[in-house]
Amino acid sequence: MSKLGDEYSKEEILSLLKKNGSDPTIVNWFDQCIDFHTFPAPGLLIGIYMVDKALELLGATPGEKLYAVCETTKCAPDPLQVITHCTTGNHRLTVIPIGRFALTMNRPSSDDHAVGFRVKVDVGKLDGTPTLKAWFANSSDFDGMTMKKKLVEEILDIGTGMLSWEKVRIPVSHKKKWKTVICTSCGEPVPDNLVENGLCPGCGSQKYYEKI
Secondary structure (H helix, E strand, O other), X not given: OOOOOOOOOHHHHHHHHHHOOOOXXXXXHHHHHHHHHOOOOHHHHHHHHHHHHHHHHHXXXXXXXXXXXXXXXXXXXXXXXHHXXXXXXXXXXXXXXXXXXXXXXXXXXXXXXXXXXXXXXXXXXXXXXXXXXXXXXXXOOOOOOOOHHHHHHHHHHXXXXXXXXXXXXXXXXXXXXXXXXXXXXXXXXXXXXXXXXXXXXXXXXXXXXXXX
């Protein structure tokens, strides 16, 4: 049993992957993603396998222009950004905080819909990984002080075997023309298609600060 609070370092995880016979590309993705995320969170490691499976299903490579939707804000968006270069800033990553550990990926489309693949963690496939199953269920059976190494080992052992997927249609939002207007409250310029009763979202429904 691992020591209290003990967990694998990035270097140890990369070594385990190599011992498992993982493809060098996967090992490199783990290296880059852990650095980007700043630590080897279990959700990040799972997310790497999810992106790998989505790319395989699409027959795509990370250099292609791809679009992605992530259904959780926790960990999974980062492998998408590092591996596929889908980011919120380039408008190719949409993060929807609906709490499902799943992501969808598709190629660009000039139509109103695109065909893609949705990949998710399938709890029905976790029976052989009891530590992972307990962690994923946020169960009290998982002890974060003593089970972190075992959790990582089970994630690396099962890999994409924990996943299920489905072919889906995704609505495509094409660029629309807009013009700049001035918010009646803050006086700052905003796109007209975001204005709510004369107010920019920052002064209205998405206000998140108060001046001091």
